[in-house]
Amino acid sequence: MMPKEKVRRFVFECAVLIVFSIGLFILGSIISGEKLDERIQFIYDRRFENVLPADRYSEIESELLSGYPNIKHVYSAYDEEGTVTGYVLDTVVEDDEGKTLHILTGVTHDGERLTGLKHIADEEDPIGITEDEINAVSSQTIGKQIPVSLNKDESDKDETISQVSRIRGLHDGIYFAQAKNKDSNGYIDYVEIEVTDGLITKVQWDALNVDRTTQNRREASLSGAYTVSGESWANQAYNLCHAFLDIQDPTRLAMKSDGKTEIIENVTTDIRPFVDLVEECIDNSRAGFDKEAYIAEQKAVLNTLFEGSADELGVMTKDGLMVYSFHEYPNLFSLYDENGGYIKELTIREMATGPDNLAQEGYDYEEEEITNEKDDTYSAEDGYIPGSGRSIMTDSVDGLPMSEIRTFIDGFGGDREHYSYVITGINTDYKFLKDYLNWMA
Amino acid sequence: MNKAPFIHTEKNTPYIFLTVLASLLPCCVFSVFNYGLVSIVLIVTSVVVFAITERIGSGIRKDGSYYDMSILSEGVIFALLLPPGTPVLICMAGAFFGAFICKEVFGGSGSNPVNPAACGRIFVELVFPSYVRGFRDPGTDLLGFSSLWNGANVEGYVLPDIQDYSFAEVLFGRYQSFIGTGCILCALAGLVFLCIKKTVRFYAPIGYLAVVITGMFMLDIDEGIRVFAKDLMSSGVFFAAVFMLTEPSTVPLNSRGALFSGVLAGMAALLLTGGSGAFYICVPVLIVNLTTYLFEYFASLKGGGDRS
Numbered sequence: 001m002m003p004k005e006k007v008r009r010f011v012f013e014c015a016v017l018i019v020f021s022i023g024l025f026i027l028g029s030i031i032s033g034e035k036l037d038e039r040i041q042f043i044y045d046r047r048f049e050n051v052l053p054a055d056r057y058s059e060i061e062s063e064l065l066s067g068y069p070n071i072k073h074v075y076s077a078y079d080e081e082g083t084v085t086g087y088v089l090d091t092v093v094e095d096d097e098g099k100t101l102h103i104l105t106g107v108t109h110d111g112e113r114l115t116g117l118k119h120i121a122d123e124e125d126p127i128g129i130t131e132d133e134i135n136a137v138s139s140q141t142i143g144k145q146i147p148v149s150l151n152k153d154e155s156d157k158d159e160t161i162s163q164v165s166r167i168r169g170l171h172d173g174i175y176f177a178q179a180k181n182k183d184s185n186g187y188i189d190y191v192e193i194e195v196t197d198g199l200i201t202k203v204q205w206d207a208l209n210v211d212r213t214t215q216n217r218r219e220a221s222l223s224g225a226y227t228v229s230g231e232s233w234a235n236q237a238y239n240l241c242h243a244f245l246d247i248q249d250p251t252r253l254a255m256k257s258d259g260k261t262e263i264i265e266n267v268t269t270d271i272r273p274f275v276d277l278v279e280e281c282i283d284n285s286r287a288g289f290d291k292e293a294y295i296a297e298q299k300a301v302l303n304t305l306f307e308g309s310a311d312e313l314g315v316m317t318k319d320g321l322m323v324y325s326f327h328e329y330p331n332l333f334s335l336y337d338e339n340g341g342y343i344k345e346l347t348i349r350e351m352a353t354g355p356d357n358l359a360q361e362g363y364d365y366e367e368e369e370i371t372n373e374k375d376d377t378y379s380a381e382d383g384y385i386p387g388s389g390r391s392i393m394t395d396s397v398d399g400l401p402m403s404e405i406r407t408f409i410d411g412f413g414g415d416r417e418h419y420s421y422v423i424t425g426i427n428t429d430y431k432f433l434k435d436y437l438n439w440m441a
Numbered sequence: 442m443n444k445a446p447f448i449h450t451e452k453n454t455p456y457i458f459l460t461v462l463a464s465l466l467p468c469c470v471f472s473v474f475n476y477g478l479v480s481i482v483l484i485v486t487s488v489v490v491f492a493i494t495e496r497i498g499s500g501i502r503k504d505g506s507y508y509d510m511s512i513l514s515e516g517v518i519f520a521l522l523l524p525p526g527t528p529v530l531i532c533m534a535g536a537f538f539g540a541f542i543c544k545e546v547f548g549g550s551g552s553n554p555v556n557p558a559a560c561g562r563i564f565v566e567l568v569f570p571s572y573v574r575g576f577r578d579p580g581t582d583l584l585g586f587s588s589l590w591n592g593a594n595v596e597g598y599v600l601p602d603i604q605d606y607s608f609a610e611v612l613f614g615r616y617q618s619f620i621g622t623g624c625i626l627c628a629l630a631g632l633v634f635l636c637i638k639k640t641v642r643f644y645a646p647i648g649y650l651a652v653v654i655t656g657m658f659m660l661d662i663d664e665g666i667r668v669f670a671k672d673l674m675s676s677g678v679f680f681a682a683v684f685m686l687t688e689p690s691t692v693p694l695n696s697r698g699a700l701f702s703g704v705l706a707g708m709a710a711l712l713l714t715g716g717s718g719a720f721y722i723c724v725p726v727l728i729v730n731l732t733t734y735l736f737e738y739f740a741s742l743k744g745g746g747d748r749s
Contacts (some may be wrong), residue, residue, distance in 0.1 A: 028613025
């Protein structure tokens, strides 16, 4: 045991050491404090200058990142005035064998466009992508909207033999049906189908808003302005359309009395508007009443209510669809017998051609074995693909419906699989930013 | 009654290790100010695991309750060699390995052939490499503790080049490093304290530093004195020299043997330049430890050397 005096002295010496250390720390902080931020910004600037040039960057700490294990770091980029100009995402894509691709992507502040793409060649077990392949993707994606998909390669066009159940009596063409009344959010649902060789090959479900300044439902859903429980409405609509094309028959969607279905994965929304309208489209197809005729009749109905054409009334969209809710005229489409007894609600087609019993007859089916190229039948099923007519590789990319894909690129030269890893990285970043910006809102 | 001889000296083993522990205070204070809560938890955890393990080892050996304080300083040194993003379980695993396998198995205090802190650190570096890469800037997230459970998010992270830091930042330990090895001034403060107390011998550190500094100077001379200075200050060699190459039980006691083993360690450090920081600091220490018996043997053959 040390004598008390020794202990006291030792404690004093320790205290001196601690005070000295604190003094040293404070001195160091004062001298090097400003340098720290400068240096961090210098490092960021050097790493990100080719991806998203900015005045300064700061790392985002978001709990959302836990849902995106491929995204390692996310940084906000700011201009001189401190306004967010975009985001830099540090992403590692891993293949089935554990090989990785490390990329940096820059995206504009609204999460819409890619500002830069850079390969960080520090992977321990790289997938072996070449700089030429990276440059090929960069040249086709930088400045373009995301998400991204590869165009279909000719070699991917497999011929498949499928057993298809088709409804008898469908006429080829484009058919359309629209709800007569708006819903509680002001949306008027519509469905459009395309029939080729007696098969329904495309279907689109969307809704226009009576407030013309409001986005249609799909766009509003993708931007986060319109939300439903579960997946986004756009994704659910996509899944529903996909399932419908497989089975070709709305009655097989197993809609319950509450308008929900349990047989389609990730579809929790009310599918009644879709089922009703697609049935009307099928009846229109059976009757040969195409989209052009339908819209012409809609305009005619409006003309009976108001003086002046639909165009003059300002209810037509630039795509030629009518946006008008007839909820103020509840009896306009009602059919009564001679004694004033209610019979049924007429469709637009029946308004034009007279009442018929197509809706009550039910469907007659035929089974047929068909040989086709995958994408010809099952690709762009739920809407218009930008630059339509371009073939695509699959009907969804990285869990994103094709309808959401904004840019299609060619994988000229190199390994197509390598391109797909880069695209997966970009699309993962897109999905994160969509969630993040939605959360921020 | 204890057996003779009865030696009465102020500089007994507990006192020596108490001064070593005190000399580590500047490094501990810096680590706490730089990395906050995680630093405190890692140091305390390591010390507690080292102490409990020694207690268990002592109980198994049934050799009484002798404490020479070495276990505490080794616990602190081990913790100071960890990056701030190290999970607490990894810290416990390394501390247990160092204390039990490298010390208690060989007979406890004074009988360990190698430095337990260095051995524990190399163990976690080899077995859990991805868990000991969690570096971050000093002064950030001082109250954060999530890395203690989950580890730091290290994928895709690149440790900044030391040359990107200013001279002042490197001098004051304001760069990404292990929690306690960053500030050369703290190691030097510890050195001064130990010199004043005259409780440790510096032959091995002198040989080690002479070789490392000379070699590093020759490697960096083309790039300028600032590059050399930053490399030297951030290398952790002063920490190793002051706190790890002065441990009496694992370093040759005779002056020439200690000097030669220090030179050998310095050469090993130069060979490991550019590798992992843990290997760079700890492997030379283990080389000194493992050659200690050799140098002691040659010294005993010649009957020379200062063995006081």
